[in-house]
Amino acid sequence: MNDKPNEVSVAIRYSRLRVSLNPLTLAFSGSHKSLEQPFREAYFDNSLDHLRRCKLYAILFFGIFGILDALVFPELIYPLWFIRYALVCPVFLLGLVFSYTAAYRRVWQAANAFYIMVTGFAYVAMVVIIPPPESYFYGVGTIFCIFFGYTFIHARFVTATVAGLLVFAGYQAAMFLLMETTGSIQLIFGAHFLGINLLGMLICYSIETQERRSFFLTTLLEKEKHRTEAANQNLEKRVEERTATLQRINRDLHKEVQERKQAEQKVLTSHNQLESVMDSIDNHIHVSDIDTRVILMANRHMKETYGEDIVGKKCHEAIFDRDTICAGCRNRQLLDENGQPGPSCTWEEKNPTNNRWYLNYARAIVWEDQRIVQLRVATDITAMKEMESRLQRAQKMEAIGTLAGGVAHDLNNILSGLVGYPELLLMDTPEKSESRLLLETIKKSGERAAAIVQDLLTLARRGVAISEVTDLNRVVRDYLDSPEMANLKSIHPLVSIQSNLSTTAFNVMGSPLHLEKTVMNLVTNAAEAMPEGGDIILTTQNRYVDRPIQGFETIPEGEYVLLKVTDTGTGISKTDLERIFEPFYTNKKMGRSGTGLGMAVVWGTMKDHNGYIDAHSTQGQGTEFELYFPITRQDVALEIEAQPLESYRGTGESVLVVDDIKEQRDLAAFMLKRLGYRVETVASGKEAVVFLQRQPMDILVLDMILEPGMDGLETYRRILAFSPGQKAVIASGFSESERVQEAQRLGAGAYIKKPYRMEQIGLALRQQLDEKPVSKLPSGDSIDE
Template sequence: MRILIVDDELVSREKLRKIMSAFGQCILAENGKDAMRIASSQNPPDLILMDILMPGMDGYEVCKKLKAKRKTSDIPLIFISGKSEEGDESKGFELGAVDYIRKPFNPSIVKARVRTHLELKKYRDRLEELVDERTLELNDATKNMQAEMIERKYAEDALEAEKFKLKEYFENLPILAYKVTIDGKIADCNNVVIKTLGFASKNDLIGKPFFSTLHTLDTQEKAKRLFEIWKQKKKIKNEELRIATRKGGILDVLLNMDTIFDKDGIPIHGLSTHLDVTELKRADEKQKSLENQLHRAQKMESLGIMAGGIAHDLNNILSGIVSYPELLLMDIPMDSPLRKPIETIRSSGIKAVDVVADLLTITRGVAIGKDVLNLNNLVTEYLGSAEHQILERANPFVKFKTELESGLLNTRGSETHVRKTLLNLVFNATEAIEESGTVSISAENRYLDEPLKGYEDVRQGEYAVLRIADDGCGISQKDLERIFEPFYTKKVMNRSGTGLGLAVVWNTVQDHNGYINVNSNENGTAFELYFPATRQELLVREATASLEDYLGRGETVLVVDDEERQREIATKMLAKLGYNAEAVSSGEEATTYVKERSVDLILLDMVMPKGINGRETYEEIIKIRHGQKAVIASGYAKTREVQIAQELGAGEYIKKPYTLEKLGIALKKELEK
């Protein structure tokens, strides 16, 4: 087969050439003039794939000229174009095109459509050859009466043979084919119809109205409309239908229908074909779904990277607001009038740190520490917390109901992040109730062995499921697809809070290798969070340490940080904790320092953009002081760089801003190793 590809863009021509190479020889043309020349040559193409928008002579004009020429009028022409304005497709068919494919296109669909039109051309060419042969035979039969009688008998026999051949072609077409009477009844159908739709025999269909026996899943009005179109135009082109088989299966088909006329131009019957595009359409839908998921993941990743950078800078800024008040409170009397304002400053700073923690949570790909925990314990502790008591007092019209399965399996996770997830979902559920209602909190064991909505694949196994449901007004389908985007619920849905709550939920579940299933309608919303279960036992919690437990004994600590304010805060807090603190502003200075004198421990900032970072600094230091003890600090969440430094021998990781307790415990633990 020879296929002519006409497109003024080289990339499009080459892409189509690769797709069409499976059918035979591909001839390329970059404009309408070349297309006309090739099509009119002694060896014309079997099919033409043509773009519409081209310089000079556009696709419509080329098509019109080709169809006006006897030699080229029968060459099947398929428009393949990015034009999507209303009427573009119908104009193409009016000019004589056999199909219209929109860019960007699915290679599988292009192949399927080209294959179909090549097959139809082959059958049409064969029919024309048979007609030519028959015409020649009839002309010869007129030479004389005796010869006419002999030739007539021969012609009759030949005609019967050709009818048999045509019947064979009809029966063996690889698509559903129907012969329809002028009044719209089925006169015949091929075996593919019987086999595909599940009929016992042709008798189940012959004589019945064609358009009302399609078993269409569309309305009867559509069937009536198609019949009227065929009666008026005598042709139907690529009408999409969803039809049902006798066994309950569903097929997506393209309906085409032509009318056969006698020599006087009177319609004899119709010929209809159904091209089964079910698998192609499912593949196209799946591809679109995967593209949407990829787009959503990329968007969340971009937002996460931005949030991580902002969080790092904010943590450094907040260090002074959180750390200095703590130092001041240690030095002023309990009855000082300054105490309450300073405590308010510190409390506000801690709340701001919580918001920064939310930003860090939506930085996908971060490593978070995970311990064995039980969802029942987290729910029980939350219900007794000050946050929940404040929520209950603010919403006296809302009832909170719990249903916790005894024997709930444990899971491995970050208690801080899972607890924040629970708090966010309960807060949102409460806010969704406008007058009075109920928020249900439940936890149960489940075994997953089939996909969940929104996930192509799930890991089979045991899960601990946390479910938070409300009987509020529900979430619209439009909003449901975007609720996990940062700030969407605040800016678009006008919800209170920071707009980060559901983004924190989504990222926390992803970091725990879990799944989220959301169902919502006018009767309320339910969030189901699937956390992989573990058979490991819960760890015994350590008792809260007092200040005396983590005071130093005059050990020397070298602070390495590129920000002057961070160095000042750290050295003052270390002095309060009983350490002898020294400070340098870069990794290079730290390396020089330890060459000249030893230190008991290094408090090492991980992110120092102007020189070598914390991990590189530690690598150089242990070459000089093998086994040097170090505690790592950063305004970012724990990253791979931190893990590498710890694998080299560094100890605890603490996240800025510093607090006396957090800093004191980390240093004490490392020094006692």
Template sequence: MPFRRIKTISRRLKGSLAAKQLFYILIFSFFITFVGTSFNLFLEYKKDLSAVDDQFTQIREGHLESLSGSLWQLDDLQISTHLNDMLTMRDLIYLEIRENGEVLFSAGRLKEGEQWVRRGFDMFFSHGGQQRHIGVLDAYASLEGVHQRLFERLFVILVTQAFKVLLVSMVILAVLHRVATRHISAIAGYATSIRPHELGTRLELPNREVDPEYPDEIDELVSALNQMRQRLFHDMERRQAVEHQLARNRALLDETQKLSNIGGWEYHVDDELFLWTNQLYEIHGLEVDPTVDHFEVSIACYSKADGEAVGRAFTECIDRGRPYDLDCEITTCKGEKKWIRTTGRPVFEGDRVVRVVGNMMDITESVKAEEAQRRSLKTLMTVLDSVDAIICVSDTDTFRILFMNKAMIESFGEGLTGQEYHALFMAGREKAGPPGVSPRAGIPDHAGALVWESRNQAGAFYINYERSIQWVDGRQVRFHHGVDITQIKKMEEELRQSHKMEAIGGLAGGIAHDFNNILSSVLGYTELALDDVPPETRLEGYLQEIYLAGTRAVALVRQILTFARQGDEEMVAIQVKPIVNEALKLIRSSIPSTVEITRDIESESLIFGNATQVHQILMNLCTNAASAMEGEGGVLDVKLFDTALGYGGTPVPVSLLPGNYLSLRVADTGCGIPPEVMPSIFEPFFTTKAPGEGTGMGLAMVHGIVKKWGGEIKVENNTPRGAVFTVYLPITEEENEPSEPLPEDDTLPTGGERVLVVDDEPAIARMIGKILGRLGYTAVIRTDSVEALELFRSGPEHFDLVMTDMTMPTMTGDLLAAEMLRIRPELPVILCTGYSNRVTDAALAEIGIKAFMTKPIVKKELARVVRTLLDEAGKGAGST
């Protein structure tokens, strides 16, 4: 009987919420106690182990050095004292000193089965300035004391915590019974006993006072049950209303599917049963018939490829639970072509697919619209991609690129969609832009059009047209149309440079004119003086030196005139290839051996020019290139080849016309040209060399020769990897007629005719008169052109030849000659000048001038020209 009562109580306790609460409270409390105790013991254990490590550290820092000294001195007593002193530490049990595996000294002992930790210390002793290894100290610390202290703490903690947990659990159980458990039992009794006809009976808990202002969870539960009783009847009414609404929704769904051309279906895997909505029959062109084999009918409407694709997708949806979404073309049972979108989604029970639901949408109109849009877009893209300009669209707010045409992709690269437009086109722009442009990269704030010029990071210039348009999604965007004007910019720069060089050339020509007048006097009077002094005297030597200096000055003036394109060198058809090969031989011997010369001389074309000046061009370019590689050495590369400018995409310099040109290319691997001096390299007397190392006329003379021959010179600067000079000269098909060499004769021709000399420089006029006088002629001198013309008019038959300067005030030499030739057309006239841009062979021939001489005038040349003209005119019987 007592046993049966205990068993009954036990059953009640097992089903009692209070018992379960007590059980879980005890379990949780003991768990928390266990975790807290374990963590506390772990910390204590780590603390004890740390104390053992501190003892090892004390050995290393406090005993090891002195013990090493005692070991070195083999002081057994001192060693034993040290070892015993260390054994006084709490957990140390054994110490030993070993050398090469042999135990030399030990203290303490190790017990069998005892747990310990060992730490070894290398022992060193400094002797003779070196650290010597003399042995190893092994220290053993026992863990028995650590474990013993740990178990003592565990016992105290467990007993204390168990008592505390038990006491707290009993108090909690009593409180829970009073405030909750007994009331829950009353509520459960009410819920099990209530009947539909008793819904008016309220639930009231005995022996419980309710505070309406501060209800607890029990009060809320009672209130909820009473409210549930009141809602039951209302719920029954609403259920009937919902069922009616569901019927209406089904009808509405059918109508909606019909309007949107969407039909739904469902497949039950286990029953192999298909269910179709009415609209799905309509899409397939069938009458509603639930008995039809839906799958076979649907698959038969597809093409073979689409049917196989849909079948595979449907099978994978069942087997692998993979949904699908396909666009296909079908032929309905009525023969209509349609595009449909079919989808399927698996429905799982556990991990198994039990149903597949999906729909089919008639998208024929959408496909037709998309196809029309694609054709329209293709047409638009064809137009945009064929435009030789960059076109893009960017967002008005973020400036991100939305669209680019083919030209922009080719110019700037792919993958730029999404990047900021102004970062590509406005690199380097200042914040202050043109009117109507906001500070941020020059993007206009208003919706109007804007035209502006920019330069991108690659150095290309663009003229940009920009306005606001409406994008396909309805928002306002920026439409950008940019035209690459880089070549136009380069041509403008080349034209400015050409005008600058022409202006410098005019200045150089003016200087040459004045200098030639001076040199004419110097050389002419020097020649006269040489005729008057005895030979092989000191004075003759001085005069010869003056004459040589004058001839060097003449050479310099000729370089200046060459730059100014006013040289009088004979122009003939020449082949440049042999001249270049010959010049390279001379260059090889004149530049350092550290400079390697490579060549590729392939062109055999002819140009219209002068062999000496071709030699000068190559010598100057190669000398400059070698100077750029002085010290470090490098490679001097010379190429001669034909180039078709303006054909095959090759750009044409602004001063040239499209055609065939001979290209002379001189490249070096030197230091390059500093960017700040690039604009001045062709200016006369400009040089970066030290004083006395260069005249600054080399490149200026090259520029003058090339321009005179109708060519162009281009520079590619690759600082600090060298520079490339390319000379373009027009190719000619003409060949020279062979000429017989003139016999040389050192005897000066003379005569006795009457010559009118006109020059506004009195010294030059007198000098020419004296030279003519010594040659036997009668010279009449005038320094004013108008006065000379009046003298000639008064007696034109008194003069056999007229020699006039070109540049004179009031009336220039060519105008004076023209007036005299009107009076006497057969008159021989010699025109002299130091520089004039009006003197050309065509102009002289038109006037009737027979000869042209360049200052300074020397006696030998003057005698030859005067005699030749007089003989051709048939005047006199001059002697030679």
């Protein structure tokens, strides 16, 4: 074994390297002759990219100096540029292309010599062309060319020397034969150029010598590396053999110790894995003594929620902040009749310390010290409970809405007579007749009942047309100036109602009638919540939501007009606030709050307007409702004045009324006859098809909902099959549905909303009849007979 300290290796000096080189050509010789070919291959590979860049540099610089030619010798520009751009630059460009061929490897040194001579003789030619003394300065280019060849392009000593001497000889010959120079100038230039050549040769000789010594040294290092690796492999093999022997010897001596360590390691690993698994679960997991209720273990999520010092505390103290055992403790339910671990328990409960809902799973297990403990896993289900509540609310609203929609449809048909027939009778009743007051009372009662039906349709989300551009500020102002507002102030004189309306608020797409009803319901509710008086503030403003708002409902990103109704009343409890938009839900005395549909109508109107509601309330301090309406950048349309009766009278045109309700058919027929039309009626789509095949009519009044059989859209399709261009207007007690729009796309005219009114149906018929008959059945639509 060598006890000497390690010696620090130092770099080997080139002067100490013993390498055999030919003194003239610098080729490897003697015992190192075999290195010549590998050196040339390596020298070429290392020089190739550099040579290509050198050619680009030569083209660049040689080309740029052509600008100097044009500035100094404009009369000689053509011969000078011919030398630069027609001879030298193409040679280098071709050389650059040639460098990408396989043949270049064999002749690259000869090519280097050729480039030196081409460039050098080019400068000699320019020296000859340019008159002295300026021509002497172009001789500098020859010096530049010679040094470029000796140093920059990796030319070997022999190659560069031959090329450099030829350029020198050519320059001297040109001075002697072609240029008018004195002997002194020739001597001076010749001596300097010869000295520069010799200096370049020495530099090139030194560079190539160093390159070859470096290559020789690298080769030696590679050989030593291989020897070292072989020695290391041999040593490693011997060490492995010795190690194997020692292991065989120690195996028997330490077998018992190893088995014990393995057992301890398994226990430790199992414990660490258990902690890692528990900490990776985002549920509350803890283990507590089933008798003392002291927490023995808790995972990371549990500690983050209840504190790092939870271990060692009793579970009712750490989790529920109680001094006594929880009344519903299930510890004993986890044991069987013998006091051993029994079935598991699962239950939901709300933690009063953080108001979160948890789904708990508990089971009794035997701990490592053989005592019985409780393992509990608590999953936070607060979001799921809130989602369930919203889903139940939505399902309840949908079910009641469906019921309300059906009731509203039937009521619409019944109310048509209460609204339509008094209107017809009033046309024949003198102004001073006592019967006129009775008829107007009946008509107004029918209209009020129709307004309630509209509330039901709003609740069912089947009665709001939101295609009108509406100014929300105007809706608020119209309500504040309305008789309903005056009546509310008379009932609640201590309530102050103020408005703070933004002058820059955008318009919204909606129904002014339903929006005003929404404002009225919110203000009425607020006034009723302030029996001792208070303030109600109506505010509008533009609001950009750049991230979803998690409020009473989730408000997505977007641009909205915000309508805010704030009061200083008694407030709403959290339980009531969650149910406030349910139909018929109220905590007021029966008979004092209308139909009980007010807030449900607000909810339905907002859904029809693609809007969102957020509500906040603090008992004893007041309530705030925020209504988010999507904005529109369209302008509000101008109001249309009422038309005189003569503008929509008929002139004897034939009308077919298609409606499955007899009262509706009779009412429509009576109105149309009074307007001057010839009227026929049928009770179904099938009857309408048969009737029109037998007797053409000028126009149809077509109910969209026909029972049983075909609805209005299908009926119109079948009629168009044999009567293209048939004119029609669409009637329905519901909103303008997709099927209504499809019928209009096929050629139907205006949409009439029931119950029928004289002006409404008269204008719709007149507008459609006055249009030129054009079939709008698109190509490709199929109509079944």
